[in-house]
Amino acid sequence: MDIAKWAGMVGNVGRHQYEDRLATLKRKGINTASIEKTIKATGESLDHRDNVSFVIFGEPQSGKTEMMIALNAKLLDDGYDVIINLLTDSVDLLHQSLSRFRGAGLSPSPKQFSELPSNAREIKGKQWVIFSKKNARDLEKLKESLRFVDKVMVIDDEADYASPNAKINSGDRTKINWLIQELIKGRGQYIGVTATAARLDLNNTFDNKTERWVDFEPHPEYVGQEFFFPQNGKVTYILKQFEADEGNERLELRSAIYHFLCGVAEQHQKGLSENFTMIVHTSGKTSEHREDFSIVEETLGILANPNHRKFASSISQLLKVAQDFGSLGPDSIVEFVLKNINKNQIVEINSKRRNDNISDILNPKSLFSFGVGGNIISRGVTFDNLLSMYFTRSVKGKFTQDTYIQRARMFGSRGKYKNSFQLWVTKSLLTNWTKCFAFHKLAIEAARSGMGAPVWLSDHKTSPTSSASIDRSSVDFEDGEMSFALFQFDKTKSYMGDEKLKDLQRLDALRKSVPAGVFPDYVFNYLKTQHEKEGDICFHPSSAFGVTARYPQSEIDAVRRSKGIFSTNEFARGGRPDARHHLKIYYNPKGKARLFYKINGKTIRFMQNRR
CATH class of the missing domain: 3.40.50.300 (P-loop containing nucleotide triphosphate hydrolases)
Structure with missing residues (x-):
């Protein structure tokens, strides 16, 4: 052997x-x-x-x-x-x-x-x-x-x-x-x-x-930021916004449950005969999870009990909601819901109520599956067949972008029913959530471009991450100033385009007049999406840097200062002092130049690791 x-x-x-x-x-x-x-x-x-x-x-x-x-x-x-x-x-x-x-x-x-x-x-x-x-x-x-x-x-x-x-x-x-x-x-x-x-x-x-x-690029079936937070603000899914008021929230949650039930019925009428999940995330407090759980439980219980004193009024509300679903009329939607109302499961997901039922929500085992909870819902776990998300959890201070981006549990492989997805969110939360994604996208596009360390954005309401985690020995905080790759300056060129052109035309002219990488696509696209009216962007004439002022030779060679080049006084020299966005090229005595982008006002700051 x-x-x-x-x-x-x-x-x-x-x-x-x-x-x-x-x-x-x-x-x-x-x-x-x-x-x-x-x-x-x-x-x-x-x-x-x-x-x-x-x-x-x-x-x-x-x-x-x-x-x-x-x-x-x-x-x-x-x-x-x-x-x-x-x-x-x-x-x-x-x-x-x-x-x-x-x-x-x-x-x-x-x-x-x-x-x-x-x-x-x-x-x-x-x-x-x-x-x-x-x-x-x-x-x-x-x-x-x-x-x-x-x-x-x-x-x-x-x-x-x-x-x-x-x-x-x-x-x-x-x-x-x-x-x-x-x-x-x-x-x-x-x-x-x-x-x-x-x-x-x-x-x-x-x-x-x-x-x-x-x-790691998303797979072709991925549904993410571009769909749920489109740059033009026009959504093609079911978005329900409401005011952040405690009384409203209870009414809205009940309405969201009715809409979810009707949404599942509609998917089955369309031939997608699968189980679906709705998640409810209103707070990080476990005591409030129990309140939300009770609302879901009570709403389903009334629909499952014809003898309940609120059964008739609930059916009336359900019929009203059902008018927006399916092609066979509201009666067929409500009939499906009532016949199948006992096929439900509600799971409270938090650190105090651990149980094996979480898997029944992640990959729903019941026709109408509900997950109610806090932080565990917000990170890491994937919800298959998620059709509805009721999300109202906000903060008193600054939004940390990383936390709220992770809470976008509706992202993922939703292609089969993405236009039927239901997102319930307060108006103020949606505004800040959208801003988180806009800022995050700008930084990530910078990382993807290979142009060096990403630049992360913050303002008075949002920050890229917790301030305690930012290494202040190597991270620069700049009040709205960004600069890009060095290039050889040509004094005979009109980099900013003809003054008679409109803002977006001048943006195009600027991008075409400089070498690749000098005006990155992610900044160009960001400015296009932020542009609301003519005059929003100021195109400054180019200026020499390091000729009269006493700067260190290293800063002159780099055409960059640790304290920033674009002073507040510079706004008035461009012809549009009140413009929101300012673009200017500085060049040194050796003919090396950089394009600078400055936001007018101190509401936005840039963070970059200079290590």
Whole structure:
């Protein structure tokens, strides 16, 4: 008997798990182009010897779990022994992710850190795919279990959650940040995965390098920002806005429930005979979740009880709502709802009421499924067949863009019914939510352009991330000034176009007159969307920089000052002092120039990591 032959077969599935995974997805009709592009770019980033830490960024709910499964498969093929997948401190997300990873058939099968051998020496020399929640207790135990391992790869899902150092400006470290650093110190690499990367950049989390960041593009079926927050403000889904008043909210929630029931009936009439979910997120307080739960429960209970004193009035309201649904008339919609009203499930989702029913809402098992809760709803978990979202949770202070972008649970694979999606939101919340996405998009487009460190925007109502997480030793705060790539200045050129042209025509002329990258597309498109009337944009004549004033030679050569070049007095020199947006080219004695963009007023600030 050839023992060596049999021994060589143990755990040896070959080095083609990644290709096998792609083939499986393709057989299911899933487009893998964005996954393949991301995995290729990730491999290139990992190949840089100076690159210990970087980020894969994308859009909310854009299929990153499937990408992460493929990434784990590729790393196993490439011979990585210990791959650690970190998740937010949520049992629900852990179970959802583990289930999907195990269903992919990776070898070795993914394991929670608690399933590792008790003898730490047995871990060394074998391949492991490990899952751990990001809490200090679990990470301490994981660190101890891996003490004999020489190399690790950390893939941090929702990387901007808990991993950044919130004590960055005090010279100290948060416990979780320190423990993750200990996992990779001297023996590993770190890949953060998130849709909201601002905090990782501005915090210098694990010294990640933005020039090595990888863009995970959404798959073709993705429905996201462009659909739910269109630049022209014209939506093609069911958007219900109302005033933020407690009395109104209760009435609106009941109305939203009726609309959801009718919406499900309509989908079935159209031939989409599936179960659907509505999520209700009004507060982070668990006591208020119970109130919302009671409203849903009571509304369904009345419709299920013909003897209830409010049954007739509820049917009257339901018939009124049903007029907007289906093509067979309101009676057919209400008939479907009432016949199937007992096919419902309501799950309260928060830290105090953990149960296994969460999976019944994520992939709805009942025709009318309802999820009521707070923070767990807001991050990481994916809701299949989500048809309605009732979202009124606001804040007293500033909106942190990363938090509210993550709360867009309606993003995702909604193509089959996207125009029937129902979003219920207060008017003030929608205004600030829309602004969060506009600011975020500008920064992400900057990152995608490869023009250097992203520029993040904030104003009096929104901030890209928590102020405590911003590393003030390396992040510049500029009152509305941006500058772009250096180029060779030509004094004979009229860069700003003819003064007789309209604003948007002059924008086009400016973009065509400068080399590629000098006036980035993301800024050009942003200005176009922000333009409301003629005179909104001021096109300044070019000026020399560093000729008379005493600036350091390094600043003159760079045509850039740490304190900014575009002074407030400059507004009056352009002919439109009250214009909202100002564009001007400065050039130095050597003929090098930069285009500067300045917003009039102190309502908007730019943040950029100059490290």
